[in-house]
Amino acid sequence: MKKVLGIVAAFGIALSASTAYAAMDKVKACFIYVGSIGDFGWSYQHDQGRLAVEEALGDKVETAYLESVPEGADAERAIERFARSGCNIIFTTSFGYMDATNKVAGKFPDVKFEHATGYKREHPNVSTYNSRFHEGRYVQGQIAAKMSSSGVAGYIASFPIPEVVMGINAFTLGAQSVNPDFKLKVVWANTWFDPGKEADAAKALIDQGADIITQHTDSTAPMQVAAERGVKAFGQASDMINFGKETQLTAIIDDWGPYYVERVKAVLEGTWEQVDVWAGMKEGHVVMAPYTNMPDDVKAMAEETQAKITSGEFDPYTGPVKKQDGSDWLAEGEVADAGVLLGMNFYVAGVDDQLPQ
Amino acid sequence: MRIEVSRRQMPSRLFAYLSPVIALALTILLGAIVFMALGKDPVQALYSYFIEPLTETWSLHELLIKATPLILIAVGLSVCYLSNNWNIGAEGQFLMGAVAGSAIPVLLPEFQNYLVLPLMLILAMAGGAAYAAIPAFLKSRFNTNEILTSLMLVYVAQLFVDWLVRGPWRNPQGFSFPGTITFNDFALLPEMFPASGRANIGILFALVAAVLVWLMIRRTLKGFEVRVLGQNPRAGRFAGFSSAKMTFFAFLLSGALAGLAGIIEVAGAVQHLNEKLSVGYGFAAIIVVFLGRLNPLGAVVAGLVLALTYLGGEAAQISLQISDKSARVFQGMLLFLVLACDTLINYRIRFIAGQPSASAEGN
Numbered sequence: 001m002k003k004v005l006g007i008v009a010a011f012g013i014a015l016s017a018s019t020a021y022a023a024m025d026k027v028k029a030c031f032i033y034v035g036s037i038g039d040f041g042w043s044y045q046h047d048q049g050r051l052a053v054e055e056a057l058g059d060k061v062e063t064a065y066l067e068s069v070p071e072g073a074d075a076e077r078a079i080e081r082f083a084r085s086g087c088n089i090i091f092t093t094s095f096g097y098m099d100a101t102n103k104v105a106g107k108f109p110d111v112k113f114e115h116a117t118g119y120k121r122e123h124p125n126v127s128t129y130n131s132r133f134h135e136g137r138y139v140q141g142q143i144a145a146k147m148s149s150s151g152v153a154g155y156i157a158s159f160p161i162p163e164v165v166m167g168i169n170a171f172t173l174g175a176q177s178v179n180p181d182f183k184l185k186v187v188w189a190n191t192w193f194d195p196g197k198e199a200d201a202a203k204a205l206i207d208q209g210a211d212i213i214t215q216h217t218d219s220t221a222p223m224q225v226a227a228e229r230g231v232k233a234f235g236q237a238s239d240m241i242n243f244g245k246e247t248q249l250t251a252i253i254d255d256w257g258p259y260y261v262e263r264v265k266a267v268l269e270g271t272w273e274q275v276d277v278w279a280g281m282k283e284g285h286v287v288m289a290p291y292t293n294m295p296d297d298v299k300a301m302a303e304e305t306q307a308k309i310t311s312g313e314f315d316p317y318t319g320p321v322k323k324q325d326g327s328d329w330l331a332e333g334e335v336a337d338a339g340v341l342l343g344m345n346f347y348v349a350g351v352d353d354q355l356p357q
Numbered sequence: 358m359r360i361e362v363s364r365r366q367m368p369s370r371l372f373a374y375l376s377p378v379i380a381l382a383l384t385i386l387l388g389a390i391v392f393m394a395l396g397k398d399p400v401q402a403l404y405s406y407f408i409e410p411l412t413e414t415w416s417l418h419e420l421l422i423k424a425t426p427l428i429l430i431a432v433g434l435s436v437c438y439l440s441n442n443w444n445i446g447a448e449g450q451f452l453m454g455a456v457a458g459s460a461i462p463v464l465l466p467e468f469q470n471y472l473v474l475p476l477m478l479i480l481a482m483a484g485g486a487a488y489a490a491i492p493a494f495l496k497s498r499f500n501t502n503e504i505l506t507s508l509m510l511v512y513v514a515q516l517f518v519d520w521l522v523r524g525p526w527r528n529p530q531g532f533s534f535p536g537t538i539t540f541n542d543f544a545l546l547p548e549m550f551p552a553s554g555r556a557n558i559g560i561l562f563a564l565v566a567a568v569l570v571w572l573m574i575r576r577t578l579k580g581f582e583v584r585v586l587g588q589n590p591r592a593g594r595f596a597g598f599s600s601a602k603m604t605f606f607a608f609l610l611s612g613a614l615a616g617l618a619g620i621i622e623v624a625g626a627v628q629h630l631n632e633k634l635s636v637g638y639g640f641a642a643i644i645v646v647f648l649g650r651l652n653p654l655g656a657v658v659a660g661l662v663l664a665l666t667y668l669g670g671e672a673a674q675i676s677l678q679i680s681d682k683s684a685r686v687f688q689g690m691l692l693f694l695v696l697a698c699d700t701l702i703n704y705r706i707r708f709i710a711g712q713p714s715a716s717a718e719g720n
Contacts, residue, residue: 036681066674068681071633073626076555077419078671084415085675095534096633119532159523162533190519343532356523 041218052257071096132280138316141174154205406669418554433611446507448639454616457484485616493608
């Protein structure tokens with residue numbers, strides 16, 4: 001079994017030698033967001049996590065945040081300012097903060113740092129965390145294959161980084177488990193948030209025959225285009241049902257609340273230890289919005305898959321899987337290695353696109 | 358009633374110099390009102406905006422880091438604007454300089470000695486200047502509007518950097534994430550006082566550039582040419598000065614300084630090239646130029662003031678829990694009020710009672 005990372009996450013097993021920290025009466029937890037908390041996507045969900053911490057820990061916690069912090073030279077200053085202003089734990093919630101987080105962590109060994117989506121942990125006071133969003137993508141792929149009459153779905157992708165490629169592949173595998181001939185068309189929008197570009201991408205995909213739209217970008221524009229054109233779509237990062245009441249099939253919701261509460265509590269109790277967390281449905285970090293606008297049998301299938309992934313009975317990346325070039329990747333029953341997934345730079349068979357290199 | 362705007366015969370020299378100070382004072386006053394409207398203590402807000410970042414050593418280091426690119430770019434742009442060349446594309450020249458300078462540590466990582474850094478700085482200036490030469494050529498050869506061409510080239514530069522760091526220059530150990538390898542030590546700008554913060558020697562380049570350009574404008578024939586061609590191109594041509602040559606001179610100079618700012622940002626604070634480099638220094642520097650009265654030495658002061666509003670905006674976000682938009686509103690008010698003060702110093706506004714006259718109706 002290679003789900004080591006997920007299991008580590010679930011049980012909070014430390015990766016490094018543990019150091020005893022004293023328990024505290026009150027913790028200051030600080031958050032750095034790359035976007036505005038009103039983006040209804042990535043940063044919004046992280047801020048929901050912050051609010052969950054406040055709600056769960058009440059007067060034992062004080063929180064602060066900085067929004068729209070650029071990922072260049074400014075990041076280090078913002079993080080250092082937090083470290084100096086008495087924060088006990090600092091969550092840096094975008095990949096671009098990776099080097100800055102590690103640099104500041106080296107200077108402030110008593111402050112705990114939590115970096116989302118990165119891979120560098122250069123000091124014992126740096127943890128990293130991310131979610132297994134691809135688990136939700138697999139379920140979406142299955143729904144898409146059932147609901148589509150053209151057998152083609154359109155995928156609006158942001159940037160060809162492993163997490164996004166992993167999502168595309170998981171969606172394809174899910175769809176193929178229902179309809180082996182299912183095709184996926186991909187448009188690279190080269191942005192995380194640009195309603196105009198995302199809307200254009202959605203229109204182009206629908207014009208090419210896609211009757212299901214899914215996205216790995218943060219705005220609600222693709223959902224709105226799908227609603228206009230009468231095709232179905234999936235929400236991204238947060239529940240977008242208000243932007244497509246007749247359109248949204250489900251959405252992958254990033255729920256950072258449980259993790260944030262757990263980590264802040266650990267600081268409070270003096271049990272914080274370095275971890276590398278990659279958690280999914282099982283731990284409640286990846287949540288599916290209600291299944292809507294679909295017949296009961298499709299809903300039942302989606303719920304069954306979700307239950308199997310949640311219980312650990314099934315992993316979306318289970319063989320046999322072939323790569324796009326036709327070569328074998330996973331043998332029958334083999335589960336993908338976490339390291340390969342986290343550096344994923346190839347498509348599986350059935351993706352109708354050339355991966356930008 | 359009608360409103361008439363007419364040019365003053367003799368604008369006050371005193372107020373021309375005081376204008377940015379008045380604008381700053383008005384910004385503080387209006388800022389205080391905005392904070393009160395938000396239900397925050399205005400004294401505490403202004404303290405965290407303008408004073409708190411100056412009370413700690415590490416924060417002063419950060420101030421210098423933030424001000425360096427603003428000053429360098431603004432110094433170059435002041436020559437452009439004085440000579441009536443409207444280079445709006447410093448952001449693109451900043452990026453192209455960063456790319457050109459980064460070529461050495463990225464493509465020749467084995468080449469490590471004391472020559473690396475000087476070569477990077479020279480390449481960066483050449484890169485920025487070469488990129489600025491495009492709008493200069495288009496303007497002098499085809500009479501193209503340089504505001505449009507230089508601005509549009511910013512987007513080209515942004516996409517080019519994006520392509521480089523995701524494609525050919527991507528760090529092979531970086532799990533396919535965008536960004537080059539971290540530069541080796543010879544390719545990094547030395548820090549001035551490493552014990553207390555991360556400010557690097559980049560600020561020295563900015564100060565030297567400001568003094569040299571100031572001397573050039575004030576004390577040399579070239580500087581006279583810049584001012585004459587800017588104020589009255591016809592008179593300049595009678596004096597034997599060439600507008601086309603001046604366009605190239607101004608663009609190449611400002612492009613070189615913007616390029617230098619780019620490599621200082623990369624080899625100083627960021628330490629590798631990535632697609633997040635462009636945070637709008639090239640545009641913010643336009644505020645700095647006007648706040649600094651088109652004077653290179655004024656740009657130093659104005660650059661520090663604008664950098665302070667960035668730092669103060671963060672401090673206020675934390676201590677008062679206000680949104681980051683407030684920092685932008687503040688900067689916007691500052692620029693608006695500088696321009697408003699300038700306008701009122703140079704123009705007289707009169708409210709005239711009664712019906713508009715027949716001749717005014719057509720206006």
